[in-house]
Amino acid sequence: MVGFFTSHGSPTILTEDSPWKEFWRRMGEKFSDVDSVVVISPHFFTYSRFYVEVQDILESIHDFYGFPDELYKFKYSAKNDVELANKIYKEALRDGLPVIEDTSWGLDHGAWIPLMYMFPKGKPTVSLSISGASLEDHIRLGKAIARATDRNILVMGTGSPTHRLDLFQLSSKKETFLDPLLSDAVSKGVEEVLSLFKGKEWKKSMPEGDLKPLFVVMGYSRRPGRELLHDIPWPGISMIAYIFT
Structure with a gap:
């Protein structure tokens, strides 16, 4: 049971010189033998219920605006x-979670950017x-995924643990308050990560999607994780990766 969490960064990473692209390629080699990938992106947000996509093909969605045409x-x-x-849907439903099968989404940039470098030839995905x-x-x-x-x-x-777009726009100093605490908590387990929620560092950092994808991964793996890579490529936005094995 392998869990993996990675920041996806800004869409501009696609044309920038970034260590993350080589990192994703290496991780794709590491995970080359997996049968399928279950991906959870903070950009696929639904209010009242969890959505499970069940269409045959998951297409990329360009859910970003005002960026260069390329x-x-x-x-x-x-x-x-x-x-x-379908099995994930049934297990989540059996556990009493609000969940629905859907065909309206696909792979937003929080999903397809890392997947494109990890599995350029494709991999069955949920x-x-x-x-x-x-x-x-x-x-x-x-x-429920594990079951x-x-x-x-x-x-x-x-997702990104520090996601202050206001600081990005102001070209502020590259710094983070939550990330070291988060990595320490991840190394101890999910209860430690939960204890950071509502803390001043969490609020100040405005984690993307409240790091809910990370909690799904930790629920699946049921193990502490370790940091693989950390970076602050832009003011107000950090990137981090954890593995759970």
Whole structure:
């Protein structure tokens, strides 16, 4: 049971010289034998229920605006592991989680950017949303994924622990307050990460999607994780990666 969390960064990373692209390639080699990927992006947000995508093909979505035209030429798609998606839906429903099967989304940039470098030839993929539910319910969703299959899958969440777009626009100093605390908490387990929520560092850093994808991954893996890479490529935005094995 392998869990992986990685920041996806700004769409501009596609044309920038960044260590993350080589990192994702290496991680793709490491995970080359997985049967399928379950991806949870903070940009796939639904309010009242978790969404499980069940269409045959998951197409890339360019859910960003006002960027250079060349960024919209990048495309990626993946075959949906519909059988696994259905099993996850049923397990989440059995656990009493508010969940629905859907065909309206796909892979937003929080999902397809890292996937494109990790699995350029594609890998069967399942796309799940985060929702307005509690962090604890996102942990339960991760546990439902674990119960849904005994196959060799990778559960991957994405997002940035420091996501202050106001500081990015002001070209402020590159710094973070939450990230060292988060890495220490991740190394100890999900309860430690939960204890950071509502703390002053958490509020000051405005984590992307409240790091709900991370809680899904930790619910799935049921283990502490370790940091693989950390970077502050832009003012107000940090990137980090954890593995849970």
